Amino acid sequence: MKQVHRKMGIMDLFRQIESGSDGRLHGKLTWIIAGLGNPGLEYEHTRHNAGFLTMEQLAKNCGVRLSQMKFQADCTEAMVGEVRCLLMKPATYMNRSGDAIGAAADFYHIPPEQVLVIYDDISLAPGKLRIRRKGSAGGHNGIKSIIAQLGTEEFPRIRVGVGTMPDPRYDLADWVLSKFTEEEQAALQPALEHAADAANLIVRGDINQAMNQYNS
Incomplete structure (x- = not known):
């Protein structure tokens, strides 16, 4: 049977845009997802850059690249599931992560409870995760900076295990930068x-499911 091809009408285009099948971003940007780390080749694949590594995986899943420099961070907007998000890797170095994240949150009017931060945890073995709705910095300088800029500890986070120090006398800075x-x-x-x-799961409102499914 001969196939009949027709031109796309205006209503077809509206339906495609509404369904999200045109590949564009849809809806208002409502979440920031930021992975923490240090910029530069010397810090690639170090323990302290577990947040950066996670953001690269998330960007890959979304079919995007963190190729824009905005708010002192490598950024891109992406649809994470059905939620429009700003993905960020702050380029401020770890101790000033809050400068980049705070600036983006102010610009987009994103409340702290919709700022998801992903970072390294030396109390967890590699391969383990811990998800929390909020919490203290726990000695992590990147989180201290974010708390100072957002003015609250009440933002969700995913902690990625990077391994405990082999000896308590080991220098902490040397360990996280190894x-x-x-x-x-x-x-x-x-x-x-x-x-x-x-x-x-978290950006679509299913943080309980995320904790039940992935907490170590």
């Missing part, structure tokens, strides 16, 4: 994928 072993990298990759999936 690179993962091959064995640790193998354990970490599924955690990055799970963290990206958890972010999807």
Whole structure:
């Protein structure tokens, strides 16, 4: 049977845009998802950059790249599931992460409870996650900076395990800036994928499901 092709009418275009099948962004930007780390080649694949690694996984899942420099961060807008989000990797270095995230939250009028932060946790083994609705900085300088800028501890976070120090006498800065072993990298990759999936659940309002499914 011969196929009949027809031109797309204006109503067809409206339906495509409404359904989201045209590949555009839809709705108001309502969430910020920020992964923490340090910029620069020397810090790539270090423990302290677990947040950056997660953001790269999430961006890959969304079919986008963090290629815009805005708010002192590598950014892009993306549909995470059906939610329009700003994805961020602050380029301010870890201790000033709040400068970038606070500026973006102010610009888009995003409340703290809709700012999801993803970062490294040295109390968890590689491959483990911990999701919380809020909490203290727990000694993490990036989170201290964000709390100072947002004026509250009440923002959700995903903590990605990067491994405990092999000896308590080990220098903390040296440890978090060290690179993962091959064995640790193998354990970490599924955690990055799970963290990206958890972010999807959280922005659509299913943080309880994310905690039940992915908390170690």
